Amino acid sequence: MVIETQTLILGAGLTGLTVAAGLNRLGEAPVVLDKSRGLGGRLATRRVGEWRFDHGAQYLRPRGPQLAALLDALKVSSAVTDWAAVDDGAPAYVGLPGMSGLVKPLAEGVDVRKGVRISSARREQERWHLYDADGGLVAKSRVLISTIPAPQAAQVLAGHPLSDRIASVVMDPCWTLMAAFDERPDLPDISRAPDTVLPWIARDGSKPGRGTETWVAQASAEWTRDAIDLSRQDAAQALLAVMRDRAGGALPNVLHADAHRWLYSQAPKPLGQPCLVDRDAGLVVAGDWCLGARAEHAVLSGDAALAVLQDFAVAEAAAR
Ligand SMILES: Cc1cc2nc3c(=O)[nH]c(=O)nc-3n(C[C@H](O)[C@H](O)[C@H](O)COP(=O)(O)OP(=O)(O)OC[C@H]3O[C@@H](n4cnc5c(N)ncnc54)[C@H](O)[C@@H]3O)c2cc1C
Numbered sequence: 001m002v003i004e005t006q007t008l009i010l011g012a013g014l015t016g017l018t019v020a021a022g023l024n025r026l027g028e029a030p031v032v033l034d035k036s037r038g039l040g041g042r043l044a045t046r047r048v049g050e051w052r053f054d055h056g057a058q059y060l061r062p063r064g065p066q067l068a069a070l071l072d073a074l075k076v077s078s079a080v081t082d083w084a085a086v087d088d089g090a091p092a093y094v095g096l097p098g099m100s101g102l103v104k105p106l107a108e109g110v111d112v113r114k115g116v117r118i119s120s121a122r123r124e125q126e127r128w129h130l131y132d133a134d135g136g137l138v139a140k141s142r143v144l145i146s147t148i149p150a151p152q153a154a155q156v157l158a159g160h161p162l163s164d165r166i167a168s169v170v171m172d173p174c175w176t177l178m179a180a181f182d183e184r185p186d187l188p189d190i191s192r193a194p195d196t197v198l199p200w201i202a203r204d205g206s207k208p209g210r211g212t213e214t215w216v217a218q219a220s221a222e223w224t225r226d227a228i229d230l231s232r233q234d235a236a237q238a239l240l241a242v243m244r245d246r247a248g249g250a251l252p253n254v255l256h257a258d259a260h261r262w263l264y265s266q267a268p269k270p271l272g273q274p275c276l277v278d279r280d281a282g283l284v285v286a287g288d289w290c291l292g293a294r295a296e297h298a299v300l301s302g303d304a305a306l307a308v309l310q311d312f313a314v315a316e317a318a319a320r
């Protein structure tokens with residue numbers, strides 16, 4: 001059945017759910033569509049048996065008041081906690097029981113439809129029409145808020161006058177290793193090594209409530225580009241070999257090793273404005289990539305989109 005609603009949000013990551021939670025507070029009832037089976041987008045947690053791996057964002061650190069306020073609220077819901085291993089001065093926060101848990105309170109009471117992948121969105125007869133890969137009509141709405149990564153948004157909105165600007169934002173790929181060992185490797189909880197194959201190696205199991213030797217390591221964009229066509233298993237083995245070198249040439253027994261390929265992980269050169277707006281068409285395009293490469297930028301972009309939507313509502317009421 002085709003979904004018909006006033007306001008559709010594409011993407012149930014931190015940007016989309018920031019907008020959705022805000023609209024819900026204002027008494028709107030947006031519908032959120034996401035291709036994944038879970039919530040959170042790049043605030044991601046992979047569960048494998050007893051193990052959990054945060055294979056996307058590693059931790060959140062507020063630089064400004066908006067993310068700080070959100071984290072304070074999420075602490076009350078027991079959805080975030082401090083990760084003491086990041087001991088470089090300022091507190092670092094992680095989701096509970098994994099990073100994806102951080103967005104759950106934002107999604108409370110929101111109509112999220114999971115497993116819905118949109119291939120194109122077109123404005124026809126004063127409504128947004130969203131289609132799947134087979135050209136089937138999935139949803140119709142008056143207002144559309146896209147919060148998906150820039151390259152995906154450019155594809156979905158191909159033909160719209162904003163699509164060239166959206167397509168100008170490049171997002172780096174990132175192979176991420178997820179490994180579990182029977183003992184602790186000879187590495188600190190966190191190793192940062194910029195300009196190497198693995199700029200980030202972390203003992204994910206040192207996050208509160210984990211207590212296992214689970215490790216996450218993220219490859220550089222350069223290495224990932226060269227290795228983009230590897231299978232998951234080959235990427236995992238290649239990154240384990242790099243991790244072994246970093247651990248002095250030996251690792252404990254590997255109980256599990258897999259890799260996840262983020263085609264669009266972070267935008268090194270963001271758009272430079274909080275969101276893009278086509279007021280006449282009822283379109284707002286938002287996402288972390290508008291302002292930066294961190295989760296905080298998702299919140300800032302989501303808040304900016306929300307302010308624009310409130311303007312839409314005021315203008316519409318005045319026109320009636
Ligand atoms: C490897 C990695 C490490 C990172 N490390 C950190 C870190 O340590 N600290 C930090 O602050 N940030 C980090 N980030 C960035 C952080 O994860 C993002 O800034 C933030 O999660 C972006 O949220 P978003 O809602 O804008 O986008 P997303 O989280 O990408 O949400 C977009 C959603 O849209 C959905 N979607 C996409 N296309 C479609 C479609 N066609 N149809 C339907 N649904 C679709 C996706 O499934 C996804 O759920 C990292 C990211 C990665 C990948």
